[in-house]
Amino acid sequence: MKVIRHSFDGVIVGAGGAGLRAAIEAAPHMKLAVITKLYPTRSHTGAAQGGMSAALANVEEDNWNWHAFDTVKGSDYLADQPAVDILCKEAIDSVVELEHWGLPFSRLENGKIAQRRFGGHTVKEGEAPAFRACYAADRTGHMILQTLYQKCVSMGVTFFDEFQVLDIKIDDGVCKGVIAYEVATGDIHIFEARAVTFATGGFGKIYKVSSNAHSLTGDGPGILYQKGIPLEDMEFYQFHPTGIYRLGILLSEAARGEGGILRNKDGERFMERYAPSIKDLAPRDMVSRAIATEISQGNGAGPNNDFVYLDLTHLGAETIKQKLPDITDFVRTYVKIEPIDEPIPVQPTAHYAMGGIPTDVDARVLSDANGTVLPGVYSAGESACVSVHGANRLGTNSLLDIVVFGKRAGQSMVDYVSSTKPMTLSDNAAEDLSNKIDKLMNKDHSLEYSVPRIREELQNSMEENAKIFRTEDSLEKQTEILADLRDRYQNVTISDKGKVFNTELLEAIELEYLLDMSDTTVASALHRKESRGAHSRVDHVERDDVNWLKHSFAFKNGDSVKLDYKDVELGNYEPKERKY
Amino acid sequence: MDVKVNILRYNPETDRKGHWEEYILEADPDERILDLLHKVKWFDDGSLAFRRSCAHGVCGSDAMLVNGENMLACQVLVKEVSTPIKIEPIRGLPVIKDLVVNMDSFFDSYKKVMPFLVNDDEPGERERLQSPEDRDRFEDTTKCILCAACTTSCPVFWTADTYVGPAAIVNAHRFVFDSRDNASKQRLEILKGVDGAFRCRTAFNCTTACPRGIQVTKAIEDVKRETLTIN
Ligand SMILES: Cc1cc2nc3c(=O)[nH]c(=O)nc-3n(C[C@H](O)[C@H](O)[C@H](O)COP(=O)(O)OP(=O)(O)OC[C@H]3O[C@@H](n4cnc5c(N)ncnc54)[C@H](O)[C@@H]3O)c2cc1C
Ligand code: SF4
Ligand code: FES
Numbered sequence: 062m063k064v065i066r067h068s069f070d071g072v073i074v075g076a077g078g079a080g081l082r083a084a085i086e087a088a089p090h091m092k093l094a095v096i097t098k099l100y101p102t103r104s105h106t107g108a109a110q111g112g113m114s115a116a117l118a119n120v121e122e123d124n125w126n127w128h129a130f131d132t133v134k135g136s137d138y139l140a141d142q143p144a145v146d147i148l149c150k151e152a153i154d155s156v157v158e159l160e161h162w163g164l165p166f167s168r169l170e171n172g173k174i175a176q177r178r179f180g181g182h183t184v185k186e187g188e189a190p191a192f193r194a195c196y197a198a199d200r201t202g203h204m205i206l207q208t209l210y211q212k213c214v215s216m217g218v219t220f221f222d223e224f225q226v227l228d229i230k231i232d233d234g235v236c237k238g239v240i241a242y243e244v245a246t247g248d249i250h251i252f253e254a255r256a257v258t259f260a261t262g263g264f265g266k267i268y269k270v271s272s273n274a275h276s277l278t279g280d281g282p283g284i285l286y287q288k289g290i291p292l293e294d295m296e297f298y299q300f301h302p303t304g305i306y307r308l309g310i311l312l313s314e315a316a317r318g319e320g321g322i323l324r325n326k327d328g329e330r331f332m333e334r335y336a337p338s339i340k341d342l343a344p345r346d347m348v349s350r351a352i353a354t355e356i357s358q359g360n361g362a363g364p365n366n367d368f369v370y371l372d373l374t375h376l377g378a379e380t381i382k383q384k385l386p387d388i389t390d391f392v393r394t395y396v397k398i399e400p401i402d403e404p405i406p407v408q409p410t411a412h413y414a415m416g417g418i419p420t421d422v423d424a425r426v427l428s429d430a431n432g433t434v435l436p437g438v439y440s441a442g443e444s445a446c447v448s449v450h451g452a453n454r455l456g457t458n459s460l461l462d463i464v465v466f467g468k469r470a471g472q473s474m475v476d477y478v479s480s481t482k483p484m485t486l487s488d489n490a491a492e493d494l495s496n497k498i499d500k501l502m503n504k505d506h507s508l509e510y511s512v513p514r515i516r517e518e519l520q521n522s523m524e525e526n527a528k529i530f531r532t533e534d535s536l537e538k539q540t541e542i543l544a545d546l547r548d549r550y551q552n553v554t555i556s557d558k559g560k561v562f563n564t565e566l567l568e569a570i571e572l573e574y575l576l577d578m579s580d581t582t583v584a585s586a587l588h589r590k591e592s593r594g595a596h597s598r599v600d601h602v603e604r605d606d607v608n609w610l611k612h613s614f615a616f617k618n619g620d621s622v623k624l625d626y627k628d629v630e631l632g633n634y635e636p637k638e639r640k641y
Numbered sequence: 642m643d644v645k646v647n648i649l650r651y652n653p654e655t656d657r658k659g660h661w662e663e664y665i666l667e668a669d670p671d672e673r674i675l676d677l678l679h680k681v682k683w684f685d686d687g688s689l690a691f692r693r694s695c696a697h698g699v700c701g702s703d704a705m706l707v708n709g710e711n712m713l714a715c716q717v718l719v720k721e722v723s724t725p726i727k728i729e730p731i732r733g734l735p736v737i738k739d740l741v742v743n744m745d746s747f748f749d750s751y752k753k754v755m756p757f758l759v760n761d762d763e764p765g766e767r768e769r770l771q772s773p774e775d776r777d778r779f780e781d782t783t784k785c786i787l788c789a790a791c792t793t794s795c796p797v798f799w800t801a802d803t804y805v806g807p808a809a810i811v812n813a814h815r816f817v818f819d820s821r822d823n824a825s826k827q828r829l830e831i832l833k834g835v836d837g838a839f840r841c842r843t844a845f846n847c848t849t850a851c852p853r854g855i856q857v858t859k860a861i862e863d864v865k866r867e868t869l870t871i872n
Contacts, residue, residue: 163822274700556687561738
């Protein structure tokens with residue numbers, strides 16, 4: 062195996078919104094490389110549809126405190142309130158900055174950025190739905206990704222496209238660089254870098270029905286977890302209410318923001334029963350639970366009673382064409398129905414990881430529940446847990462998170478690099494990785510231990526046992542299944558033994574991250590004996606602020622998971638019952 | 642139902658040139674072409690190489706030739722194409738392995754047209770204003786996902802790979818017609834050159850190929866016309 066060396070001050074792993082925003086901040090001040098397993102414009106930020114919230118008050122009175130209130134309430138009081146304040150306050154400048162860099166937001170008649178309604182966002186602490194989400198039709202994420210990449214191109218940022226990072230080097234608690242695999246050649250690259258940011262996105266591929274890309278396998282969290290860094294709040298995984306039936310392709314909440322209505326098999330607008338004041342625009346955890354409840358009570362539509370309808374037929378062709386062109390095209394392409402005339406079959410789809418790599422508000426990675434900083438390592442975007450989303454993220458707050466905390470990660474890299482000296486990595490730094498690859502290359506292939514088999518069983522069982530509603534029994538059963546899959550993974554085999562574009566090899570390595578993400582999700586969920594946000598325990602239905610107003614930290618402990626906890630940082634808003 | 646799929650395979654480590662392989666797959670008519678490729682890769686031959694990520698037509702990874710036409714494998718259903726289904730890499734770019742081509746020259750062309758907003762005026766503390774009508778002028782070309790389906794379906798590009806190609810012109814259009822941008826002149830100078838917009842012979846292949854429904858040929862015509870306004 063050929064090993065090639067590079068020396069940088071800083072490396073950013075991932076070129077989605079978070080990684081690119083960090084790069085724009087850091088690149089002028091250091092020798093920087095962005096390493097990405099996909100071409101930057103293929104990142105899943107480009108799939109984001111509905112919008113990005115900021116209290117611009119372009120349509121009606123608004124202020125960032127109301128945005129913060131909604132975010133905290135939406136999080137079921139698990140978000141750290143000082144971090145939420147930063148998110149909502151810096152939102153305004155972040156949107157304006159993106160506009161200055163060219164982002165083609167949709168506009169109001171007066172030329173200002175247009176804003177629309179979105180789930181859980183209200184004015185005056187719950188009075189009525191707020192027009193807060195800035196958008197570019199229903200392709201806001203595409204525009205953010207394009208704009209940030211364009212800015213990077215104009216700055217001449219150095220990219221290593223289709224290079225997959227597979228290892229980080231931390232010696233004596235200090236970061237020294239990363240090891241990457243060049244997809245086109247199979248060469249191994251050692252990147253010396255004393256500041257490393259992980260912005261690798263989410264891990265929705267632990268579930269079968271998901272809105273996430275094939276590439277979202279939790280690489281950043283997985284790499285760090287295997288080095289002993291904990292993962293925070295993994296039991297909180299968001300299911301978006303409206304995925305296209307069976308396919309999981311997302312139909313943005315913007316559809317309901319523009320007036321779309323959910324209906325059961327009888328055509329009833331069932332959200333009126335679950336959230337009388339804001340109905341279809343209740344936060345995602347509540348709407349997904351409502352759908353799951355309707356389905357379990359036999360009110361689902363179709364021959365198996367296993368979906369509900371998203372009804373857009375009353376919105377009119379013009380609104381649909383102007384404001385929801387992409388998602389209605391998805392329906393035409395994949396379901397072959399016309400959303401102007403017919404309601405769309407939908408079901409909840411695995412969507413967003415509230416949990417991930419623990420960081421402080423400066424994107425510095427924490428190595429324990431006491432807030433100990435791991436020098437030189439940063440994370441931002443969906444791979445990180447600050448925590449601004451707590452137990453349930455509000456729609457539009459992730460696109461915000463990636464730019465606000467992406468920028469902060471870049472700034473922290475600059476501070477660290479300017480106050481430290483270059484690190485050196487020895488030539489054998491790539492040895493662990495080479496051994497891992499050799500092992501996969503040298504083993505004879507057997508179908509029983511193939512990646513797709515193990516992965517399929519993983520996704521099916523997570524879907525079955527650790528989805529919206531959980532019980533002690535379902536989680537214990539899943540713990541056993543995961544232990545068995547982990548055993549089989551020890552013998553995983555691949556058939557492609559080549560060097561060029563060997564994506565089977567990479568899928569095998571990614572599968573280990575998926576197992577890590579599943580283990581930590583299930584262990585954290587099993588221990589949390591309450592229901593909060595996206596984590597619903599049928600056997601512990603109440604929220605328990607006395608015992609559980611705290612973040613979970615899941616550590617790798619051999620092949621099992623060890624848990625620790627950290628208190629939530631409160632602020633202006635005392636936990637209250639969450640009603641909408 | 643059983644579906645017959647023929648894939649043009651090429652592995653640089655073992656093959657001197659490409660060859661067709663036939664696969665008979667059990668498939669549902671509602672499945673995507675991408676699902677068929679996954680079936681081959683996951684349950685038959687793990688060495689099959691292709692790019693993909695989002696699986697619903699928004700990331701631009703999986704442009705390929707299906708029955709002779711450029712499309713995204715994730716955007717077309719089995720029932721929409723005739724069988725046997727013939728799948729080949731997009732044309733005009735060097736093949737790395739199977740359905741994966743080297744995209745370097747494609748992205749180099751994109752970078753040549755200054756694909757970023759240029760405006761050094763002090764923007765102020767709030768957003769620049771833009772009317773919905775001004776915003777509409779470049780709406781169509783903002784949709785581009787850089788999948789290369791247009792450029793690699795262009796007969797001019799096949800014979801003259803120095804031609805910047807439709808995708809680069811689309812991305813230039815996105816800024817040339819943006820009321821906030823101040824560098825149209827420089828961009829149009831580039832596109833006036835020998836490898837620029839006037840190479841286009843309006844074959845319309847690009848417009849047919851574009852999975853985002855962008856009026857690519859029209860965008861090229863708009864840009865050509867606009868170059869006449871500078872001197
Ligand atoms: C369909 C959909 C719609 C959404 N709509 C909205 C919305 O309207 N509003 C909102 O706020 N949020 C929305 N979200 C959520 C939001 O889009 C994501 O959370 C956010 O874009 C994640 O950005 P990111 O930069 O963290 O990661 P990503 O954009 O996923 O980027 C990850 C990057 O990491 C790279 N990478 C991963 N692993 C490696 C590795 N091992 N080595 C090198 N590179 C690696 C990838 O190449 C990629 O560049 C939506 C999500 C989905 C799925
Ligand atoms: S214009 Fe259309 S076909 Fe061409 S690269 Fe862009 S999205 Fe692809
Ligand atoms: S896989 Fe993203 S466009 Fe097809």
